[in-house]
Each structure stands twice: as structure tokens, then as C-alpha cells.
Amino acid sequence: MNRGGATHGRVSWRLILLVLLLAFVAAATWFWRDFTRFGDTPLRVSASGESVEIGKGTSFKDIVHQLRAQGLSTAAPFYWRLLAERMRVAGRLHAGEYAIAPGITPQQLLTNMAQGRVLQRDVTIVDGWTFHDVLQALNKADKLQHDTVGMDDATIMQKIGAPGQKPEGWFLPETYAYVKGDSDLDVLRRAHAAMTKTLDALWAQRDPGVPLAAPYDALILASIVEKETGRADERPQVAGVFTRRLQKNMLLQTDPTVIYGMGASYAGTIHKSDLTTDTPYNTYTRLGLPPTPIAMPGKPAIEAALHPASGTALYFVAKGNGTHIFADTLEEQNRNVACYQLKHCQ
Incomplete structure (x- = not known):
């Protein structure tokens, strides 16, 4: 019997199995490393x-x-x-x-x-924007469904659950995130809810002496403050001037309301004839607050309207450098206008 041949055969098969096993382990190791790398x-x-x-x-x-x-x-x-x-x-x-x-x-x-x-995208409502500005921004927002196209203001407000409300002023300036498939109505609904919540909370903490009958009055006054100054340190002062004028039953005489009332006819310059042309928003011809806000006031402007700075100033005029100068009397105001507006300083 040839036992040497049988032994040699067994060794060969074992060697083959070992090689196959090593090849399998090597392949498996390579695959796992490649898969992990992937x-x-x-x-x-x-x-x-x-x-x-x-x-x-x-x-x-x-x-x-x-x-x-x-x-x-x-x-x-x-x-x-x-x-x-x-x-x-x-x-x-x-x-x-x-x-x-x-x-x-x-x-x-x-x-x-x-x-x-x-993926979330953002759209920002900027302090001082009008409702028209807001709609334009939403219409340009990428991947946002534009359901408001062709709708009038009344329909939009009805769609977001605020029927009968005028839209101006009612959307809180903030950055809002949205995802593909969301509608501009969804963003407006959230911005309206944010403004309602903010206004209610701030109204509950208002100074007791402010001459405002309802939160909506605060929204109107805040929108005027917003348009008059973008400086945080001046907002309470500007609000203080308007508050004292309301208390004294004086005309507010604020240009931004006149401009808003002019609508599309405003071409960038306000003339004396515009100040005497009566509209519901002309605070040179009508006492008290205008019928609606004139822009979207930010939270700081609302806080200023509800916590105006104390003092005696009843007038202010822009100095041309982004700040304003305040005056207690009309005589002093006229000197300031001559100096800073007409450049006739004495």
C-alpha cells in the first residue's frame, strides 16, 4: 500500500484549503476596509x-x-x-x-x-418693510410655494386666519426658516402669530401713562418710530416726542405717514403741497394716529412706543448723519431746521 501518496494528497488538499482560506480572509478584509472607507x-x-x-x-x-x-x-x-x-x-x-x-x-x-x-432655507422680514416689501421678498424666495400670487390683501389675511385685518404692521420682522413644499402663506401665518404674541406680551408690560387705548395703537405708533429712526438709542426719545404730542392733542406732523398716504405717487421727494394734501395718513392735516401702521415695526420699536423716554421735547429734525436733534419749542425747532436742513446755521 502506497501510504506516502495518500499523505502527499492530504497535504496538498490542506494546502489548497489554507490558500483558499487565506485568499477569502484577504478578500473579506479588503472588502470590509473598502466598504468602511465608502x-x-x-x-x-x-x-x-x-x-x-x-x-x-x-x-x-x-x-x-x-x-x-x-x-x-x-x-x-x-x-x-x-x-x-x-x-x-x-x-x-x-x-x-x-x-x-x-x-x-x-x-x-x-x-x-x-x-x-x-434642507431649511431662510427668508427675512426686515424692520421697517411694508407689506408690499414682504410679499416681494416671499415671491423671490427659492423653493417656496407662491400661493399669494394674484390674491388681494383681504384674501391673504383670510387665508392666514386673520379675516378683516389690514395686513400692514402685523408681521414680525425676523428670519423665518422654511422647507421645500412650504407656502408663502405658511411663512405669513407664522410671522403674524409671532407679532400677535409679541405685541400682546409687550402691551401687558406697558408704562401706565402711555396715551394708547389698545395694542393696535401701539403697533401704529411703533411703525412710525420705526420709520423715523433706525438708531436704538433714539427710539425711546422719538417715541417720547410723539407721546407728548398725543397727550397735548397736537398734530404728530411726521413725514413717513404722509409718504405712506401718497402711495405710488411718492417719487422720493416730499413737497410742501404734499403736507397740505389731506389723506387718512397725513398727520399734518389730521389729529391723532393714522388708521393703520405704516410699516412692520420690530420688537425694539414696539418697546419704545410702550416705554417712551421722559422729557419735554416736542420736536426733532434729522441732522443728516443718521441722528436727530430734539427741541422743546417751535422757535428752537425752526433754528434746527435752518441749520441742519437748510445749512443756515447761526
Whole structure:
């Protein structure tokens, strides 16, 4: 019996098995390292960043196909599937628009999709804007649904749950985040709710002596303060002047209300004839506050209207450098106007 040949055969098979096993281990090690590298390697993103939109009902296979079609990934679909299964998110990806920022990895993207961290954009309502300005900004906002196009003011207010209200002044200047699919009505609804909440809270803390009958009066006065000065240190002083004029039953005589009443006819310059042309907003011809706000006042302007600075000044005039000079008497005011407006200083 040839026992040497049998022994040699067994050694050969063992050697083959060992080689195959080592090859398998090497291949598995390489695959695992490559797979791990895939999960932690940033996607191919342009310097400015991109986004990917996942529609409702999109399959995982189609999501991966979309990523590859956009050039964000060249990895095999199997890698994406394995990563999702490993993370236990394969069946939990949410529809929406997702930011693909420079440096984002497949693992981070799948985490965002599983947690519904959709891309948010911002639109800002600026202090002192009119309602027309707000609508223009919303109409230019990227990926925001423009439902207000063609609607009149009354319809817009009815749609956001404030029927019968005039829109001017009622939207709090702030930055509002939105996601793809949101409507401009959604933003307006939130801004209106923010203003209502802010106004109610500040009204409850008002100085007891302010000559304002209701929160809406505070909103009107605050809008005038907002348009008269953008300086935080001057808002209470300006509010103080208007408060004392209201208490003394004097005309407010503030140019921004006249300009607002002129509407589209205002061409950048206000003339003496404009001051004598009566409109509901001409505070040179009509006593008291105008019928509505003339702009969107920010929270600081509302606070100033409800906490005006004490003093005796009844007049003020712009000095031409962004500040104002205040006066107690008309004679003093006329000298200030001559000096700072007409450049006839004595």
C-alpha cells in the first residue's frame, strides 16, 4: 500500500484549503476596509454644495440611482444597501429635500434622511418693510410655494386666519426658516402669530401713562418710530416726542405717514403741497394716529412706543448723519431746521 501518496494528497488538499482560506480572509478584509472607507468618505460635492430631492414613495434603489445620476457617488448600489442595512435605516428614509454640503459622507446623508433633517432655507422680514416689501421678498424666495400670487390683501389675511385685518404692521420682522413644499402663506401665518404674541406680551408690560387705548395703537405708533429712526438709542426719545404730542392733542406732523398716504405717487421727494394734501395718513392735516401702521415695526420699536423716554421735547429734525436733534419749542425747532436742513446755521 502506497501510504506516502495518500499523505502527499492530504497535504496538498490542506494546502489548497489554507490558500483558499487565506485568499477569502484577504478578500473579506479588503472588502470590509473598502466598504468602511465608502461609508466615511465624503461624497462628490461641488464647492457651493448641492441638494437632493426625494419624492414620496421613492424606493431605496431609486434613491441610490438618483445619487449616482447627480454624480454624487460612484459606489456600487450594493454598498449603499449594505450601509443602510448596517445602520438599520433602509426602510426609514423620509421624503424631502436634503442638503449635500461639502464633506458630507454617505453615512451622514443616510442619517439625515432617516431622521428627516430636510434642507431649511431662510427668508427675512426686515424692520421697517411694508407689506408690499414682504410679499416681494416671499415671491423671490427659492423653493417656496407662491400661493399669494394674484390674491388681494383681504384674501391673504383670510387665508392666514386673520379675516378683516389690514395686513400692514402685523408681521414680525425676523428670519423665518422654511422647507421645500412650504407656502408663502405658511411663512405669513407664522410671522403674524409671532407679532400677535409679541405685541400682546409687550402691551401687558406697558408704562401706565402711555396715551394708547389698545395694542393696535401701539403697533401704529411703533411703525412710525420705526420709520423715523433706525438708531436704538433714539427710539425711546422719538417715541417720547410723539407721546407728548398725543397727550397735548397736537398734530404728530411726521413725514413717513404722509409718504405712506401718497402711495405710488411718492417719487422720493416730499413737497410742501404734499403736507397740505389731506389723506387718512397725513398727520399734518389730521389729529391723532393714522388708521393703520405704516410699516412692520420690530420688537425694539414696539418697546419704545410702550416705554417712551421722559422729557419735554416736542420736536426733532434729522441732522443728516443718521441722528436727530430734539427741541422743546417751535422757535428752537425752526433754528434746527435752518441749520441742519437748510445749512443756515447761526
